[in-house]
Amino acid sequence: MLENIDVILCRPKFPENIGSVARACLNMGCGQIVLVAPLNWDLDKALPLATHHAGHLLKSVRIHQTLAEALAPYSFSYGTTARTGGWRQAIQTPEEAAPRIVEQRNAGGRIAIVFGPEDKGLTNGETDLCNQLLTIPTTDNLTSLNLSQAVMVMLYECFKKSLTKPFKVAGAPKDRYINNEEREVLFNQLRETLIEIDFLNKDNPEYFMLPLKRFFNRINPRLNEYNLLMGLCRQMRRIVAVAKDRKA
Template identity: 60%
Template sequence: MLDELVVVLFRPKYPENIGSAARACLNMGVSRLVVVDPYNFNMDKALPLATAHARHILTSARIVDTLAQAVEGCTAVFGTTARTGGWRKGIMNPETLANVVDDRLRTGGRVAVVFGPEDKGLTNEETSVCSGLVTIPTSREDTSLNLAQAVVVVLYECFKRSLAGPFVPDGPPEERPTTIKEQEALFGNLQETLLAIDFLKDDNPDYWMLPVRRFFSKINLKRNEFNLLMGVCRQVRWFVDKYGPQAGGGAK
């Protein structure tokens, strides 16, 4: 059931942690491992930590240059974080994340969970492409977890949730979920449209788009719904271009 769950290690510093993460993937039934721009990667140092059992996961892991490449084709991306507050709202615990991931996978999606560098984690810019964030509650004495520890905790909850019951298709197949690339295209179109009707502020539109992004992160947006919203945006832009933003009693 976790065949379409992808573990993404973003700029990990230590090859040993990559090997341990591969072993954690095997333990929890995950075969897709992607490593983004690793620092000083050394397969000889990583292999012993993967053990002979998870060797195939480590050696078949994709190594890419960017986060965008790592999540290509995914319909949802969830980032891990130890920092909360500020822009980082609605953060889930691993159990809650597992329920969301299970729902996305059972409807035909591919989900990525992104783990940041050991020393500083994911930045705000990197989390901006995420559908949601997850944090692992810890004692206040030390909130830092080893990378592989974090991977196994999150994957354990996903694995446990996947055992709750078999997936039994009911009725005709649903429209496929949208990919992250499609969602970003929609957000870009929405932002331009909301600026055109003076709904967003010109000074920092990316900031004012955050509530819109959070709203859509709660929805397993399907391709037909994506087409509908893109069409609405096109029609609104056509109307504004022809009549202006105040036509028909527009935003003040």
């Protein structure tokens, strides 16, 4: 969770975007949303975009008239900007900055990440108030991100870095890879089965086994997959035996 990492939106134009920002803030965790001189702030237009889960973040926004005023309580502030070149300050990517942001927060700091309005970004006067500038890597085709998407990427990087344990998703535990002994058993079983169904030339089966062996080496089977393939081979050989019985 990202308590004490707040999102400051400077002169945002569309309440709907602020709603989308609130949702991103709840997805990734964020302390508070602060608005600086919002153009048409309208809670009712913002709420639907936030989903009902993140409505509380919109109802508790702090509003200031200048960025300087909004930044007063923060120990460190990061301004975001689309890459334009010619900057005098060093600029970092979110991935570079996130460990430091999280470290500053963990050391008791209160951090602000500052975003400009949708169309123009932060003014030079505003970026000068920030302690560090950040830019999100993009292609050269379009360097300017949608406001809420930019907030999402910044908080996503901070959230990943704030996890003390790697994020693990629910899922069946994975079987171990098979070992060399099992691999040999599998190859033998496959060879015998493929000979019995007349798929392999019994005069030179090893030659035709080569691409199959390469295939299995590349996919590196797990134990459950080994059991599946062994069972499949056994069943094929059983059917072949029945068929041969009938013929006889």
